Amino acid sequence: MNEHEMLFSHIRRFTTLSADKEELLSTRLKYKKIGRKDYLLQEFQICNAYYFVLSGCLRYYRNTNNGFEQILQFGIQGWWLSDFHSFENQKPSEYNIQAVHDTEILILYRSDYEELFDSVPELNSYFRLMMQRAYSASLKKIELLLCESAEERYLRFTRSFPEFVQTVPQYMLASFLGFTPQFLSMLRGKKDIIHTNNIK
Amino acid sequence: MNEHEMLFSHIRRFTTLSADKEELLSTRLKYKKIGRKDYLLQEFQICNAYYFVLSGCLRYYRNTNNGFEQILQFGIQGWWLSDFHSFENQKPSEYNIQAVHDTEILILYRSDYEELFDSVPELNSYFRLMMQRAYSASLKKIELLLCESAEERYLRFTRSFPEFVQTVPQYMLASFLGFTPQFLSMLRGKKDIIHTNNIK
DNA sequence: CGGTCTCTTGACGGAGTTCAAAGCTAGTGG
DNA sequence: CCACTAGCTTTGAACTCCGTCAAGAGACCG
Numbered sequence: 001m002n003e004h005e006m007l008f009s010h011i012r013r014f015t016t017l018s019a020d021k022e023e024l025l026s027t028r029l030k031y032k033k034i035g036r037k038d039y040l041l042q043e044f045q046i047c048n049a050y051y052f053v054l055s056g057c058l059r060y061y062r063n064t065n066n067g068f069e070q071i072l073q074f075g076i077q078g079w080w081l082s083d084f085h086s087f088e089n090q091k092p093s094e095y096n097i098q099a100v101h102d103t104e105i106l107i108l109y110r111s112d113y114e115e116l117f118d119s120v121p122e123l124n125s126y127f128r129l130m131m132q133r134a135y136s137a138s139l140k141k142i143e144l145l146l147c148e149s150a151e152e153r154y155l156r157f158t159r160s161f162p163e164f165v166q167t168v169p170q171y172m173l174a175s176f177l178g179f180t181p182q183f184l185s186m187l188r189g190k191k192d193i194i195h196t197n198n199i200k
Numbered sequence: 201m202n203e204h205e206m207l208f209s210h211i212r213r214f215t216t217l218s219a220d221k222e223e224l225l226s227t228r229l230k231y232k233k234i235g236r237k238d239y240l241l242q243e244f245q246i247c248n249a250y251y252f253v254l255s256g257c258l259r260y261y262r263n264t265n266n267g268f269e270q271i272l273q274f275g276i277q278g279w280w281l282s283d284f285h286s287f288e289n290q291k292p293s294e295y296n297i298q299a300v301h302d303t304e305i306l307i308l309y310r311s312d313y314e315e316l317f318d319s320v321p322e323l324n325s326y327f328r329l330m331m332q333r334a335y336s337a338s339l340k341k342i343e344l345l346l347c348e349s350a351e352e353r354y355l356r357f358t359r360s361f362p363e364f365v366q367t368v369p370q371y372m373l374a375s376f377l378g379f380t381p382q383f384l385s386m387l388r389g390k391k392d393i394i395h396t397n398n399i400k
Numbered sequence: 401c402g403g404t405c406t407c408t409t410g411a412c413g414g415a416g417t418t419c420a421a422a423g424c425t426a427g428t429g430g
Numbered sequence: 431c432c433a434c435t436a437g438c439t440t441t442g443a444a445c446t447c448c449g450t451c452a453a454g455a456g457a458c459c460g
Contacts, residue, residue: 128328145378181438185440385409386408
């Protein structure tokens with residue numbers, strides 16, 4: 001099974017591609033393995049690709065004026081990540097995309113992008129649905145930021161992604177959830193007593 | 201000039217439709233005028249349409265557990281609004297779409313939706329870009345919620361949309377920006393003294 | 401007019417931040 | 431294999447932004 005299979009099976013959940021079209025798409029995908037802390041995009045660069053995560057984890061973050069890092073998205077297995085605004089408008093990005101762990105990705109470059117949508121129109125529909133999902137998810141996140149306390153957000157997230165939470169540094173989790181690492185540490189201190197009745 | 205012209209000129213900014221295709225799309229659009237406080241979608245209903253705002257203003261909000269209203273989006277002239285998640289998955293919505301003022305809209309019903317994407321494939325591309333824009337905008341909003349204080353958010357928003365801010369009740373603005381009406385009132389009290397040197 | 405909805409003002413309280421210091425852990429090089 | 435360093439996590443005390451509660455003042459509408 002080749003590296004592209006995971007993407008194809010993802011696409012099949014939303015649309016159908018003929019064998020030739022899969023083949024054509026295949027020739028435009030670039031497989032890459034990057035190491036922890038490697039960058040796919042850095043501030044001020046123009047984003048020129050979409051990235052599909054096969055394994056590992058990416059983070060999409062910004063350096064704020066007050067000099068620290070605000071994570072806006074994680075890219076995990078089966079997700080597309082990019083700075084879509086920079087990509088579409090060919091404007092320098094304000095964001096960074098960096099590997100949290102060693103990560104395998106498929107790259108779709110902008111140079112192939114227009115042509116690919118012409119020759120494989122099903123991709124229009126596929127990416128329309130991807131964007132719609134991403135948009136719905138981020139509206140949901142806005143709602144949670146506005147309606148829930150930091151503690152509720154932490155509990156909800158750890159319950160929803162118990163394994164993922166184990167794999168990323170806590171300061172990244174805190175940043176993503178919208179509070180300080182110190183506060184997260186305090187929360188953990190409180191909770192761990194409750195749901196760890198077994199000895200360490 | 202007919203009611204559909206504003207949408208067509210919006211579509212032309214992103215793609216090109218032949219005259220027949222414009223014609224075909226036209227037959228699928230329904231124009232509607234709704235009054236202040238009328239609903240296009242209510243909690244527990246399945247959302248079965250996309251709405252394009254011609255004039256007026258819609259709000260997309262949720263009734264929270266603690267019994268008040270959290271506004272997540274405003275729909276203003278030239279924007280599409282819908283509960284895309286409910287629409288796509290045919291699940292009951294958790295949100296409401298209501299007119300803030302008397303509002304004119306174009307409606308695209310789900311019953312025409314699949315067929316329309318087949319016969320006018322350019323719409324795939326158009327809506328892909330709409331979703332991408334909406335997603336980018338909502339990521340930006342997440343960033344502002346996480347990085348800026350309530351006061352900064354208020355100032356940024358009133359500077360960006362000075363005329364819009366005049367037209368919506370302040371409690372809606374406060375909800376959208378993520379703080380209480382009381383706090384907004386306090387901010388205004390502070391600021392109005394500064395940039396209103398002319399007499400009331 | 402009288403009632404309802406919206407905006408204002410102020411006192412108080414609490415969730416979460418900031419600052420600072422110390423404890424851990426893992427990677428690195430000698 | 432151990433010592434050192436750098437990065438991460440923990441802890442606690444002081445502080446602050448913003449929410450909550452409550453009461454009053456306008457404003458709009460039948």
